[in-house]
Amino acid sequence: MYFKMGVGLIVLSNLLAGVAIAQTSPTKTDTRQDPRFGTDPARNNLPDSAINASRPPNIVLKANARGSDPLPYFRIGPDTYMFFGNVAEVDRYNRGFNGNAGFIVTREGVVVIDALGSPKLGRRMISTIRMVTNQPIRYLILTHNHPDHAYGAIAFRQLDGITVIGHKGMLRYLESERLERSVDYRRSFIPDDMAGFKPVHPDVLVDGRLYSKHTIRLGGRTFDIYNVSDHHSFGDLIVLQQEDGIVWISDLAFNQRVTYMGDGNSKRAVEVQDWLLKKFAGARLMVPGHGSAQRPPFPMVRKTQDYMKRLRSFTTKAMQDGLSLQETVDQMDFPEWRKVRLYELNHRPNANFVYLEMEQDLF
Numbered sequence: 001m002y003f004k005m006g007v008g009l010i011v012l013s014n015l016l017a018g019v020a021i022a023q024t025s026p027t028k029t030d031t032r033q034d035p036r037f038g039t040d041p042a043r044n045n046l047p048d049s050a051i052n053a054s055r056p057p058n059i060v061l062k063a064n065a066r067g068s069d070p071l072p073y074f075r076i077g078p079d080t081y082m083f084f085g086n087v088a089e090v091d092r093y094n095r096g097f098n099g100n101a102g103f104i105v106t107r108e109g110v111v112v113i114d115a116l117g118s119p120k121l122g123r124r125m126i127s128t129i130r131m132v133t134n135q136p137i138r139y140l141i142l143t144h145n146h147p148d149h150a151y152g153a154i155a156f157r158q159l160d161g162i163t164v165i166g167h168k169g170m171l172r173y174l175e176s177e178r179l180e181r182s183v184d185y186r187r188s189f190i191p192d193d194m195a196g197f198k199p200v201h202p203d204v205l206v207d208g209r210l211y212s213k214h215t216i217r218l219g220g221r222t223f224d225i226y227n228v229s230d231h232h233s234f235g236d237l238i239v240l241q242q243e244d245g246i247v248w249i250s251d252l253a254f255n256q257r258v259t260y261m262g263d264g265n266s267k268r269a270v271e272v273q274d275w276l277l278k279k280f281a282g283a284r285l286m287v288p289g290h291g292s293a294q295r296p297p298f299p300m301v302r303k304t305q306d307y308m309k310r311l312r313s314f315t316t317k318a319m320q321d322g323l324s325l326q327e328t329v330d331q332m333d334f335p336e337w338r339k340v341r342l343y344e345l346n347h348r349p350n351a352n353f354v355y356l357e358m359e360q361d362l363f
């Protein structure tokens, strides 16, 4: 079997070993599965490229796949590879492969960015990397603590000689009861894949003032890891591959889906998005935490920002008009966003979050 990956055409006969090209229909009784937003097995799709892809992938993973089975991956630059996850909520078809991650191979080792959403996915990432290179995995950079980005980290923690890098804010999350709740939620869909889960404490914590950076150099490559505060989680990082002009922006902007606001700060997010576009205007590629990578001028950033600004301006007006939280959430409908993935699931919680956030700011 062949499929195209970013650059060139790569033979992948055994790569798809653990990926079901599913022929079954979703079970109708599973009310948590919504085929519009989840993974519809009837619409299995792997795009030709993970860059400016018109449609996101629709990958169905087999429940009985092994940790040694590689995942589909895309080459998005010289020595740079991306796991292009489903644009969906976690479900029993995508098995938590609902975000992006990636790795860069240098002549002295591999740098991994994010760990996907379960210990099993972490193991499958490692198996995939092992297919591409024999270089040791030297770094895992966790852009933030959310499950879809960090719950595979335990698989990497077990490797010899690896350094895990994360934001200092992660520590607060790892000690909070939110961690337990989110682990239980994931286990409710994919208990076996979550087996062996343990929170991973980074070896190196990135902290300091906003936009300060921590630089690592490996095999002739330079990686600038920027502290972009807690705009989306308990602490967010972005990563620049200096020589390649590739920026891993994590959940600072979403492509092909509506953002999720549950931990962060919408005002801060808007500021950081402005900074991102200015600072990296000359970048060649941005890779978001969800959806396809994008070439300049990176329209996903403004699109995400417009949505967030609109939530804020609607809320400001609603508060001036004396609307309650409930009334505001009920009235805040953005019709042109309705067809965008995860609108139905995330929009009301986002509206709720921004109202409470802005109410807090009044005091």
Ligand SMILES: [Zn+2]
Pocket: 099, 146, 148, 149, 251, 289, 290
């Ligand atoms: Zn995410």
